[in-house]
Amino acid sequence: MALIPAQDGERISGALIIDMRSGQFRFVQAKAVLLATGGGPTMYRYHTPSGDKACDGMAMGLRAGLTLRDMEMVQFHPTGLLAGSGTRITGTIIEEGLRGAGGHLLDADGRRFVHEYDDRGERATRDVVSRAMFEQMRRGNTGPNGGVFLTMRHLDAEVVRRQFKGMVERCLDVGFDLVSGLVEVTPTAHYMMGGLEFEPDCQTTLRGLFAAGEDTGGVHGANRLGGNGVANSTVFGGIAGQRIAGWVKHEGALAPPDTAAIDSAVARCLSPFARPAGDPAGIRERLYSIMWDDVGIMRNRSGLEKARAALEELAVEIEHTGIGPATREFNLGWHDWLNLDSQILISRAITLAALNRGDSRGAHFREEHPHSGPLDHSAYTRVHLQDGRLAASTKAVAFTRVRPGASLLN
Ligand SMILES: Cc1cc2nc3c(=O)[nH]c(=O)nc-3n(C[C@H](O)[C@H](O)[C@H](O)COP(=O)(O)OP(=O)(O)OC[C@H]3O[C@@H](n4cnc5c(N)ncnc54)[C@H](O)[C@@H]3O)c2cc1C
Numbered sequence: 001m002a003l004i005p006a007q008d009g010e011r012i013s014g015a016l017i018i019d020m021r022s023g024q025f026r027f028v029q030a031k032a033v034l035l036a037t038g039g040g041p042t043m044y045r046y047h048t049p050s051g052d053k054a055c056d057g058m059a060m061g062l063r064a065g066l067t068l069r070d071m072e073m074v075q076f077h078p079t080g081l082l083a084g085s086g087t088r089i090t091g092t093i094i095e096e097g098l099r100g101a102g103g104h105l106l107d108a109d110g111r112r113f114v115h116e117y118d119d120r121g122e123r124a125t126r127d128v129v130s131r132a133m134f135e136q137m138r139r140g141n142t143g144p145n146g147g148v149f150l151t152m153r154h155l156d157a158e159v160v161r162r163q164f165k166g167m168v169e170r171c172l173d174v175g176f177d178l179v180s181g182l183v184e185v186t187p188t189a190h191y192m193m194g195g196l197e198f199e200p201d202c203q204t205t206l207r208g209l210f211a212a213g214e215d216t217g218g219v220h221g222a223n224r225l226g227g228n229g230v231a232n233s234t235v236f237g238g239i240a241g242q243r244i245a246g247w248v249k250h251e252g253a254l255a256p257p258d259t260a261a262i263d264s265a266v267a268r269c270l271s272p273f274a275r276p277a278g279d280p281a282g283i284r285e286r287l288y289s290i291m292w293d294d295v296g297i298m299r300n301r302s303g304l305e306k307a308r309a310a311l312e313e314l315a316v317e318i319e320h321t322g323i324g325p326a327t328r329e330f331n332l333g334w335h336d337w338l339n340l341d342s343q344i345l346i347s348r349a350i351t352l353a354a355l356n357r358g359d360s361r362g363a364h365f366r367e368e369h370p371h372s373g374p375l376d377h378s379a380y381t382r383v384h385l386q387d388g389r390l391a392a393s394t395k396a397v398a399f400t401r402v403r404p405g406a407s408l409l410n
Pocket of ligand 1: 057
């Protein structure tokens with residue numbers, strides 16, 4: 001649950017982990033550490049990743065003094081299943097191929113609407129379709145659960161049944177008929193394009209600490225093409241493995257840990273046991289609402305300012321919220337508290353980065369400035385922790401291969 005720097009503060013000394021079965025802490029001293037906990041924007045009301053994802057790696061990186069980049073770039077997948085609040089299947093993906101195969105999105109009146117936003121209609125990019133849907137949802141032109149409808153009923157039923165067998169079954173499980181009926185859907189938070197700053201060989205600024213996959217930022221720019229998430233993890237996971245093997249052999253050394261960092265991480269993790277049981281579930285509900293309403297698919301300054309203030313309050317509240325004097329052995333309530341702590345920290349980073357980018361690009365959409373600013377002066381956003389407070393900055397993009405407007409193709 002924490003990256004532990006060496007006493008010299010310049011290199012990694014190891015990682016502090018919790019054995020969930022016993023609840024005991026273990027410090028694993030290591031010449032090199034690979035951070036690869038997989039991001040996952042689970043702080044939004046509707047999200048696709050599983051509950052084990054809590055942006056822990058990014059939070060550990062921030063707490064260890066590393067910098068995050070592009071945190072405002074959160075990708076929403078247009079079609080998450082909306083099956084009511086009582087089921088975890090809500091938010092999970094209905095595959096994109098359905099729209100590719102000719103599926104339509106309809107509002108509550110049975111009217112197609114995506115063409116009003118983009119000539120490509122339902123086949124437009126994820127960010128465009130998500131915004132069109134969110135706009136309908138904000139207007140209240142929705143189904144019983146507050147979403148819009150996906151339908152394939154105008155297509156050949158046999159083809160839909162054969163080509164999308166798994167999706168047909170998934171929908172049926174929650175009472176929707178994908179072949180000849182309507183399936184209620186919502187955009188759903190899917191992927192973090194932002195993450196830790198890192199080098200092409202997966203090194204971070206803390207020597208011996210490497211990062212790969214969705215914990216890292218900058219690989220996809222402001223948006224991600226479908227299929228490139230697994231490619232990112234596979235390619236950079238492989239690079240990290242090779243680089244770490246060389247590093248351990250030639251440069252790595254076991255370094256004595258900063259014991260104050262261990263003590264402080266243990267104290268932070270154990271703090272909820274010392275306080276009377278509070279309501280972490282209520283805090284999570286409020287987190288979902290703040291992020292969905294004001295830091296989600298469409299953003300504006302006043303909403304982001306409101307969210308920033310509300311998240312600061314949640315950060316204080318979680319610090320005063322306990323789980324009571326429970327056992328540490330396999331205590332899921334404890335791990336939920338730890339996850340929530342990370343999610344609130346990373347939500348604050350997303351909000352700060354979103355405030356810092358006043359224009360729109362890729363997955364980040366500012367209603368008061370719906371177009372990109374001058375691309376020649378592109379900069380990316382950065383967030384780090386300074387004396388316990390989040391601080392933001394920007395860094396100019398170095399165009400090393402191709403400048404905006406130019407092309408590598410003749
Ligand atoms: C529903 C869904 C569908 C997707 N479909 C596609 C697709 O079709 N194509 C594509 O390219 N991408 C897809 N993606 C994205 C892709 O799955 C991810 O980008 C990719 O898996 C990230 O890989 P990773 O190695 O960084 O992390 P992961 O594969 O997520 O692995 C991280 C691991 O770390 C563990 N972990 C997290 N926190 C901690 C902690 N504190 N301590 C210990 N362990 C921890 C997690 O449990 C997990 O096992 C999809 C994502 C989702 C959610």
